[in-house]
Amino acid sequence: MNKKIIAGGVIVVAIAAAGLFWLTGKNDGDKNVLTLHGNVDIRQVSLAFEDNGRISSLAVEEGDRVRAGQLLATLDTRALKIQEQQAQAQLDAQTQTVREQQAGARPEELVQAKAQLLSAQAQLQKANEDVSRIQHISANTAGKGVSRQELDMARSNLRIAQASVTERQANLALMQKGVRSEQRVASAAQVRATQAQLALLQYHLSQAELRSPVDAVVRARLQEPGDMTGPQKAVYTLALSKPKWVRVWLNESDLGRVKSGMAARVVTDSFPNKPVSGKVGFISSVAEFTPKSVQTEELRTNLVYEVRIVVDDPNDVLRMGQPATVTLNTQTEKASDVGQ
Incomplete structure (x- = not known):
């Protein structure tokens, strides 16, 4: 009976250690290399009409790429005319x-x-x-x-x-x-x-046309022609093409090794042989608890720091929420800051 309890305790400790190792990074045998794991994050825009009215037409579907100024939807404007x-x-x-x-x-x-x-x-x-x-x-x-x-x-x-x-x-x-x-x-x-x-x-007639404010990808089409809409009801949700970043969490023991502007290498499971370049763009000044995705109680009590790796993704291979692995070479630090 005692052996089973001891074995169970060893397994729990091993799982906790593995979770902490996954969260805070590994060095793959090289003390100058810091490996972190996180998810891709992209800014989104919810588009709604400024006035109340009935939707007359919708021009794009989910997944379509749109350009800044492109017409996306229109309202019925007969009364206004x-x-x-x-x-x-x-x-x-x-x-x-x-x-x-x-x-x-x-x-x-x-x-x-x-x-x-x-x-x-x-x-x-x-x-x-x-x-x-x-x-x-x-x-x-x-x-x-x-x-x-x-x-x-x-x-x-x-x-x-x-x-x-x-x-x-x-x-x-x-x-x-x-x-x-x-x-x-x-x-x-x-x-x-x-x-x-x-x-x-x-002006109200001009606002009866819903246009894209930026280059983006249509993430969600939330209404259809004939629906009554208004300022509080989004018609489309757009995912911006830029900026993109990978949100990772850094252990306090590694906080001094990471600087803003440091070069980073980002890979995903979908394209393990096609890394995407990036830079450390943001390091939180406030510690917080380990994200809820780590379920063990031992790891949830750890304090970590949020770090954003701003990436250059010209081929648009990264998707929102996609898991990604970030590698930092702490030996070649760069002191330049990058905006978010």
Whole structure:
């Protein structure tokens, strides 16, 4: 019984040692070579429409390569186009009003207003003469030559003629001065408001097209034509072609051997004879517990440091989450830093 317990304990210790050896690296007999194991990591972009609407078309499938600016999806824009036409017609009408106010009255309109004033002045002169004539007759005949009614009618016509002349003079003055400055300012403000409304509608129309922001590979197609979508619902998930890195974990005892900018060699099980070059791009300044992928309790209590190996993958052989083996030659350190 004791032998079984001892044997079981030896196996557990061996498994724990093997896990720690896998996690923190090995040197394959060369003290200057540090071997680490991890997984490929790639940045992703979730693409969604800015506005709510119904998806009209989707142009790419999962696995397709897309270029920056490529059209990926569109929304139904029939209602927006009708609103755009309405705003454009309103803007045309308001712009024409402003032009008329700036141009003022036409020469023909001024000639007409002057002629109407002359006509009113002639009517006033006639009314004056009629009143003078009737008053003269009334005075010479002791009020018997004309009736009181005729005299009142003549005086009434005179007042009407005077008012008509005043009206025509004011109308001519208004036409010569043009509209009030406050009215011009108000009309110009209406034009600007309609222009802003039209620009907003045109912006919404442009946002009804979903385009790729970068060169990438379509990782997931999450919706289909006819679906209702919005800003909170991603349509596509894109995996960026660059940058790529391998995330590995470094034991504290090896922390002093690894520097930013150090050259690295990355291989995968799929292409063991085709290594990919890389550099140490990031070394965490904070220790953390061993990742959950290591299941033994002994290893989960170890503190390790995250290291990112930025790789140059022109042939695009590395895939997200793919296991990879990283080899570092600690004898040939390079002090140059690389960005992430």
